[in-house]
Amino acid sequence: MQSIKSIQKIIEKELQQFFNNGYNQPANLYEPIRYILSIGGKRLRPTMVLLACNLYNENIISAIPAALAIETFHNFTLLHDDIMDNSPMRRSQPTVHNKWNNNVAILSGDAMSILAYELIAKVDIKYLKSVLEIFNKTALQICEGQQYDMDFETTADITVENYLEMIQLKTSVLLGASFEIGAIIGGADKTEATKFYELGLNLGLAFQLQDDYLDTYGDAQTFGKRIGGDIVSNKKTFMLLTALQKANEKQLRELQFHLNKTMIPDEEKIIAVTNIYNTLDIPNIALQKIDAYFDKSAQIVESLNLTQEKKQFLAEFIQTLNGRKK
């Protein structure tokens, strides 16, 4: 088994090698692609591909193209999402549409998604069709998730279930696909690969709910974002939707008051809504939900057809991703 650090090193090197050889002209098409890939991120998804492969196969070279494809596709979705969300910054750097313009961002994103498929085309012919099918299905689901996310902004009566379905599409399925594709290329059988998909799905839900939780209850320093942003923007997260569901008439009026008024100072709104959350036990409900997804993940790891040593390695990797337990 390669260490996670060594896997991450391989990813950085291979990403550089692929994108820094060729793909030069027109510069307005290819520079934004190198730019968004260079401003980092944790390379979580390609790490998951190579790790899953490595659990079944000492040789992970054959999984590199798929790992890069998934990282490329993920960054493409961020690039286009940033246009749609009108976000000026990402990872403390100007977004592509902000640094260049919308047209450059649309088109370089389009090119980036095609480059992801150029990488998929390098997958061993033995696995090409099945990897391509998983990749396509997942990519389309991510678009569906983003559309639901945008639709939800202007839709009343979104339920917690709607929200969970949306985040599953928007973020979890790609984690599922990363693990599954890695396992397939590593030579795992269908049952094992499907378990890996489920594992990624549960982790994705846990991560997203954790992100929601930390947005209100995290430490600004560790979280890396301003606390309370979701509350200020009325984002229909698990926390807010659960609160709306659980609130009595008086609490509901108070919540609605804060959601509808635009003249309240941000800090005041954050404190007021957080207080309602606290009264309704929302933080505990959220933590229980997150832990349930982590528990389910642990069960899936345990059920895999791997040595105890390898299961332990995988469990430890997952542990490092659990933001509250680092």
Next chain:
Amino acid sequence: MQSIKSIQKIIEKELQQFFNNGYNQPANLYEPIRYILSIGGKRLRPTMVLLACNLYNENIISAIPAALAIETFHNFTLLHDDIMDNSPMRRSQPTVHNKWNNNVAILSGDAMSILAYELIAKVDIKYLKSVLEIFNKTALQICEGQQYDMDFETTADITVENYLEMIQLKTSVLLGASFEIGAIIGGADKTEATKFYELGLNLGLAFQLQDDYLDTYGDAQTFGKRIGGDIVSNKKTFMLLTALQKANEKQLRELQFHLNKTMIPDEEKIIAVTNIYNTLDIPNIALQKIDAYFDKSAQIVESLNLTQEKKQFLAEFIQTLNGRKK
């Protein structure tokens, strides 16, 4: 051999079947896709795929997914190009970003490009890798062409050669790929398939230059667009770039005057620039260039390893596409 009409009928039926079964929710993602596909177009590219296949194989069913993939991808590029060009109308109908909004147009375009790959994934495994590679290379070139096209708007000193390279990327390579992929799936050997690619490339250049020519010298009724649009918008077409290259000092001053002034009424500008074109023999130069590409196409058809009857069939199909000779 199937008739062109029968091929076109198959395409319409199969497009409907693919896009009208499933792909329903979220509606804001999938409705725009059905919409842009429903407002027509000549289905030229999928016709080319099936025709090329049919020249080598009585059975064209196996080429249908690739044909639909190319039509889907083509319409995706139109959808995104319309956002970038800020075009309110296409084929006399509102464009997607105009009928919905920019975000819907970006995301449904993204989904559409993925759906093209879902169709590619249905290609027989025997040809999947090579078809996917051609498709990827072509798709990326189309993005490059669109970026050059946008770059050229704000770049001085664009040459005729730059322009020809740009239109080759933006429009011709997909016609080349349509023929080539069709031939490959039909079972043609590499030499034949490459010839088909070259054939599509030459036809694409001929069509685009013909479009440029007709934009100034066409008949508004048959051309379907207002005559002189390219002149009004200062579009750096083959005509304008050749004129700028051939003009003497006085003519150049006059041309530049019309390009730089914004206060001249459109009709006056069209007449003045057309007069300069006429003086410089631009219409004849353009027609010669177009005919050279059509002649080259005819030579390639002649060189194919097909019966005279089939060559004749292909030549007649090409003839129907020659706008001036209908």
